[in-house]
Amino acid sequence: MPVVLELFLTFFRISLFTIGGGYAMIPLFQKELVTVHGWITAEQMLDMLTVAEMTPGPIAINLATYAGYHAAGFWGALAATAGLVTPSGIIILLIARFLKHFQDMPVVRAVLQGIRPMVVVLIAVAALSVAGSALHGPAAAAILLAALVAAVRFKTHPILLIIVAGVLGVIFEI
Amino acid sequence: MVPNNNLAGAEQERFLFWRLFFSFFRIGAFTIGGGYAMLPLIEREVVVGRRWLDEEQFLDTTAVAQSTPGVLAINMALYVGYRVAGLPGAAVAALGAGLPSFLIITAIATFLPRFREYAVVTSFFEGAQPAVVALLFGAAYSTGRKALKGRKQAMVAVAGLLAVLWLKLDPILVILAGGAAGAIWLKPGAEAGKQGGAKGAGSP
Numbered sequence: 588m589p590v591v592l593e594l595f596l597t598f599f600r601i602s603l604f605t606i607g608g609g610y611a612m613i614p615l616f617q618k619e620l621v622t623v624h625g626w627i628t629a630e631q632m633l634d635m636l637t638v639a640e641m642t643p644g645p646i647a648i649n650l651a652t653y654a655g656y657h658a659a660g661f662w663g664a665l666a667a668t669a670g671l672v673t674p675s676g677i678i679i680l681l682i683a684r685f686l687k688h689f690q691d692m693p694v695v696r697a698v699l700q701g702i703r704p705m706v707v708v709l710i711a712v713a714a715l716s717v718a719g720s721a722l723h724g725p726a727a728a729a730i731l732l733a734a735l736v737a738a739v740r741f742k743t744h745p746i747l748l749i750i751v752a753g754v755l756g757v758i759f760e761i
Numbered sequence: 762m763v764p765n766n767n768l769a770g771a772e773q774e775r776f777l778f779w780r781l782f783f784s785f786f787r788i789g790a791f792t793i794g795g796g797y798a799m800l801p802l803i804e805r806e807v808v809v810g811r812r813w814l815d816e817e818q819f820l821d822t823t824a825v826a827q828s829t830p831g832v833l834a835i836n837m838a839l840y841v842g843y844r845v846a847g848l849p850g851a852a853v854a855a856l857g858a859g860l861p862s863f864l865i866i867t868a869i870a871t872f873l874p875r876f877r878e879y880a881v882v883t884s885f886f887e888g889a890q891p892a893v894v895a896l897l898f899g900a901a902y903s904t905g906r907k908a909l910k911g912r913k914q915a916m917v918a919v920a921g922l923l924a925v926l927w928l929k930l931d932p933i934l935v936i937l938a939g940g941a942a943g944a945i946w947l948k949p950g951a952e953a954g955k956q957g958g959a960k961g962a963g964s965p
Contacts (some may be wrong), residue, residue: 604933608797608833610900614932634877637889638869640896644789644862645799645834652866664867672855675831679839680851682825690824694944699828701943703908704918705935707901712925714897721890730888734895739902745794748892756888757881 590659591666597624598651598670606699607706609646614709616650617716626658633720640745647671726759777846778853784811785838785857792834799834803841813845834858917942 601615613636620626627635635657639649648668655667682689689695722728730752737743784806792799800823808819822844826836835855842854876882909915917939924930924938 600933602831604830604936606828606830606936607904608827610897610904612832613897618932633890633893634886636893636897637886638866638873640794640893642862642865642869643791643793644859644865645832646794647832648835648859648862649866652863653870656867656870661867664863664870668859668863671832672835672859675829675835675839676851676855678829678831679825679836680843680848682829683840683843683851690821690828693948695828697947698940698943700914700947701917701939701941702936703904703939704914705921705939707905707908708918708921708925709932709935710897710904711901712922714894714901717897718894721894723887727887727891731891731895734892735898738896738899745896748896749889752892753885753889756886757884760884760887 591662593624594655594658594663595666595670598655598667599673602647602671603674605647605706606702609650610710611706612647612650614713616654617713620654624658627654629717629720631657633717636717637749640749726755730755774846778849780811781842781845781850781854782857785842785854786860788838789834789858790861797833799837803834803837807841813841818844911947913947917947 597619601612601619605612605615617629617632621629621632635650635653638653639646642649648671651667651671652664656664659666686692718731722731734748734752737748738745788799788802788806792802804819807813808816814822822837822840825840826833829836835858838854838858839851842851844850846853877886905918909918920942921935921939924935925932930938
């Protein structure tokens with residue numbers, strides 16, 4: 588199967604099974620892109636996450652475009668992004684047309700109540716698995732802790748955290 | 762459909778598509794850091810600025826977008842676009858929302874490899890990586906606070922953890938299992954009252 592088609596189908600599948608926004612997709616990205624298809628390495632995944640957090644737009648689209656480009660150039664980027672948004676297109680339009688009170692249906696709410704805890708677990712496990720690559724030393728660990736406090740306690744904006752952390756990396760490592 | 766400005770017929774249609782595109786392009790271009798951050802901007806643009814939806818419709822839209830698979834911002838764009846101008850409206854809005862990302866990332870992906878090995882860039886990334894991991898943990902934490910409000914939800918999470926770490930189950934299967942568990946076990950009603958799930962607008 589040509590890579591471009593594989594990219595489309597892979598991101599289609601990822602998008603179809605993720606509810607809850609960009610972060611929820613990251614574990615699936617990891618599984619599919621690094622483990623299953625080997626399109627990117629774990630280190631590159633971390634790089635892409637960093638860039639995706641710093642650039643405008645939804646994280647998931649940034650990641651998809653980036654990974655797709657890496658795997659197969661411009662057409663790869665297009666295929667991946669298209670794959671990512673197509674399930675939305677179909678489902679949202681069906682709901683808008685036929686199921687105007689989709690979000691209030693009891694079965695929908697129940698299903699979401701079950702999915703959300705799983706999403707939490709998946710994100711946490713994904714975080715643990717990339718933590719290894721990111722923790723090059725005590726300085727990195729210090730940055731991680733500080734960033735965690737800043738994000739959770741002080742609700743610091745992600746991009747500010749990343750830029751400050753990056754600058755610290757330049758100051759201390761270079 | 763929501764009535765809008767004062768122009769007539771086909772002219773109105775054409776401007777409408779442009780406006781949809783530009784509104785969502787602007788939203789896509791000026792939000793950094795993820796889908797949920799876009800919601801206030803979408804609200805400002807769609808409810809206050811263009812007046813395509815009223816507040817209640819906006820909340821409905823948010824609820825749907827958060828209850829369906831896919832990228833949140835794209836779901837929002839599709840839904841708003843559809844309500845404003847049908848199928849073409851949905852397409853145009855989604856295109857607007859996704860285009861800034863696509864263009865910028867393609868540019869970066871083209872040029873970054875050349876600079877990646879520079880000492881400064883490498884150091885920057887080495888510093889930034891732990892912060893990114895921290896953001897992931899933070900996301901797990903804040904999602905967890907909202908999602909694990911009841912004992913049953915916590916049990917689902919523990920089961921999921923076992924499935925992932927021990928059984929090495931594929932994430933998609935874990936999600937499907939969660940959904941099934943929810944449908945069978947986590948009926949709303951008594952549960953919903955406890956966690957404020959009945960507050961409407963599907964707040965997660």
